Amino acid sequence: MFLFPFLHESEAPMTARIARALISVSDKTGLVEFAKSLHEQGVEILSTGGSAKAIEAAGIPVKEVASHTGFPEIMDGRVKTLHPKIHGGLLGRRSVSSHMQAMTDNDITPIDLVAVNLYPFEETVAKGADYDTCIENIDIGGPGMIRSAAKNHESVTVIVDPADYGRVVAEMGDNAGATTYETRRALAAKAYARTGSYDAAISTWFAGQLGETFPQRLNVSAELKQTLRYGENPHQQAAFYTNGKNRPGVATATQLQGKELSFNNLNDTDAAFELVSEFSEKPAVAIIKHANPCGVAEGETLLDAYHKALSCDPVSAFGGIIAVNRTLDAATAEEIAKLFAEVVIAPDADDAAKAVLTAKKNLRVLLTGGMATPDEADMTLRSLSGGYLLQNRDAGRVTRDDLKVVTKRAPSEQELNDLLFAFRVGKHVKSNAIVYVKNSTTVGIGAGQMSRVDSSRIAAWKAEEASKNAGEETVRTEASVVSSDAFFPFADGLLAAVKAGATAVIQPGGSMRDQEVIDAADENNIAMVFTGMRHFRH
Numbered sequence: 001m002f003l004f005p006f007l008h009e010s011e012a013p014m015t016a017r018i019a020r021a022l023i024s025v026s027d028k029t030g031l032v033e034f035a036k037s038l039h040e041q042g043v044e045i046l047s048t049g050g051s052a053k054a055i056e057a058a059g060i061p062v063k064e065v066a067s068h069t070g071f072p073e074i075m076d077g078r079v080k081t082l083h084p085k086i087h088g089g090l091l092g093r094r095s096v097s098s099h100m101q102a103m104t105d106n107d108i109t110p111i112d113l114v115a116v117n118l119y120p121f122e123e124t125v126a127k128g129a130d131y132d133t134c135i136e137n138i139d140i141g142g143p144g145m146i147r148s149a150a151k152n153h154e155s156v157t158v159i160v161d162p163a164d165y166g167r168v169v170a171e172m173g174d175n176a177g178a179t180t181y182e183t184r185r186a187l188a189a190k191a192y193a194r195t196g197s198y199d200a201a202i203s204t205w206f207a208g209q210l211g212e213t214f215p216q217r218l219n220v221s222a223e224l225k226q227t228l229r230y231g232e233n234p235h236q237q238a239a240f241y242t243n244g245k246n247r248p249g250v251a252t253a254t255q256l257q258g259k260e261l262s263f264n265n266l267n268d269t270d271a272a273f274e275l276v277s278e279f280s281e282k283p284a285v286a287i288i289k290h291a292n293p294c295g296v297a298e299g300e301t302l303l304d305a306y307h308k309a310l311s312c313d314p315v316s317a318f319g320g321i322i323a324v325n326r327t328l329d330a331a332t333a334e335e336i337a338k339l340f341a342e343v344v345i346a347p348d349a350d351d352a353a354k355a356v357l358t359a360k361k362n363l364r365v366l367l368t369g370g371m372a373t374p375d376e377a378d379m380t381l382r383s384l385s386g387g388y389l390l391q392n393r394d395a396g397r398v399t400r401d402d403l404k405v406v407t408k409r410a411p412s413e414q415e416l417n418d419l420l421f422a423f424r425v426g427k428h429v430k431s432n433a434i435v436y437v438k439n440s441t442t443v444g445i446g447a448g449q450m451s452r453v454d455s456s457r458i459a460a461w462k463a464e465e466a467s468k469n470a471g472e473e474t475v476r477t478e479a480s481v482v483s484s485d486a487f488f489p490f491a492d493g494l495l496a497a498v499k500a501g502a503t504a505v506i507q508p509g510g511s512m513r514d515q516e517v518i519d520a521a522d523e524n525n526i527a528m529v530f531t532g533m534r535h536f537r538h
């Protein structure tokens with residue numbers, strides 16, 4: 001018995017003529033033009049309530065699905081296309097005689113094209129709609145038709161995105177009203193990606209409703225923003241996907257100019273923009289190399305902040321990524337243009353700044369359209385071999401009220417400001433992270449060392465080098481403050497900071513030897529505050 005005579009790919013019909021189409025769209029962009037083109041190519045159009053009305057209003061002949069099925073749209077549209085005359089017309093295999101016979105026996109006519117876009121569930125959730133509204137925006141009939149049509153792509157064309165109308169119409173024009181197998185297959189793949197992401201959005205929303213931070217099954221959906229030249233290294237392939245949440249940053253950025261972005265560029269630029277987004281009160285600049293800052297500063301103007309940030313480690317800043325938290329102005333752009341930088345990222349740039357940077361053809365300039373909110377709750381996902389690590393984004397932000405003075409001497413006002421600045425920067429430095437700050441400017445950063453005391457020493461040494469290179473008489477860590485992303489396990493890290501000239505320390509506290517560290521601070525007249533919050537970054 002020849003039950004499932006599946007075609008081999010090579011036997012699949014090359015083209016499939018479209019005699020009948022079903023249009024059922026929530027987003028009516030391009031609908032009338034599309035329906036008009038189909039009509040002009042002799043296609044009979046079936047359509048649901050609102051879509052049919054729009055087509056009819058444009059004077060294009062259309063048949064209501066209800067009159068095609070002989071069954072009315074019921075239950076506020078919950079049931080309109082869920083009918084064997086629709087799904088039989090989509091799923092019946094034209095090459096299988098028993099299927100065609102079943103169609104004839106049941107008065108089912110083939111439907112050769114389906115154009116459907118779904119109830120705007122994601123947008124409804126994003127707007128913060130109530131539970132019932134979200135439920136009503138779960139499309140049932142639409143995904144059903146999409147899945148049926150896509151399964152039968154051997155003969156049926158499925159369109160889920162108005163951006164594809166033109167392509168299909170053009171192809172039909174070139175092929176006597178037919179589409180090619182290649183196009184139908186590509187559209188089918190796109191269709192299942194759409195229903196998959198739609199269901200992922202629904203299951204994520206449900207998990208949220210149930211208060212499940214970590215659902216049993218994690219469904220993640222993201223959209224390709226761009227393929228990249230290569231990955232972290234040239235032998236790796238890479239692409240950038242966005243999650244649709246539109247957090248201002250690399251995901252929302254438009255590239256004004258410059259070379260193609262690489263994987264490392266994006267990773268570093270993200271780090272730079274997230275860091276500079278920590279600061280909103282004053283103009284701030286962060287310069288990043290290999291995802292770690294080599295200079296961060298607040299200033300009275302952006303130019304002032306840039307000069308201060310650059311002064312921290314101008315040697316490392318070469319080839320760096322520069323992020324700013326204000327509209328980029330011409331004066332700052334002119335200074336940036338003097339440095340070899342890979343990327344500049346800003347919420348916006350004025351025309352004069354844009355004009356200055358055009359001279360630097362290779363420099364990538366990204367404009368995000370806004371700043372990211374540092375304490376916004378979200379989840380972060382990282383891949384491991386064979387799995388993923390999911391956690392809350394580190395949205396923790398220490399304020400003055402959280403600080404506990406643990407030493408005899410309390411920090412001065414100036415020290416307090418710098419301590420908070422340093423701790424905020426330290427959150428964005430790979431652990432172990434030690435950050436020296438003076439006047440809202442980093443003066444020495446020790447990142448990514450396996451021992452905290454090494455990070456302390458490196459940060460002090462970097463400051464020493466920068467001071468020497470700038471011909472300064474005193475080392476910049478003199479009378480500075482220092483932050484540590486986690487507690488000092490021993491007094492040695494603190495003593496390294498004392499040796500470098502720091503006068504105040506900020507750290508989470510919580511070590512078994514806290515008292516030892518506090519005593520060492522008191523002995524050296526250091527003011528120390530505990531934050532009670534750690535900012536490891538691995």
Ligand SMILES: NC(=O)c1ncn([C@@H]2O[C@H](COP(=O)(O)O)[C@@H](O)[C@H]2O)c1NC=O
Pocket residue numbers: 024025026027047048049050051052077078079080081082116117118119138139140141142143
């Ligand atoms: N229930 C059904 O049988 C059904 N069939 C199609 N839809 C959706 O109805 C919308 C179009 O409705 P209208 O043409 O009435 O504006 C489309 O998003 C389509 O995916 C349905 N709606 C919900 O499931």
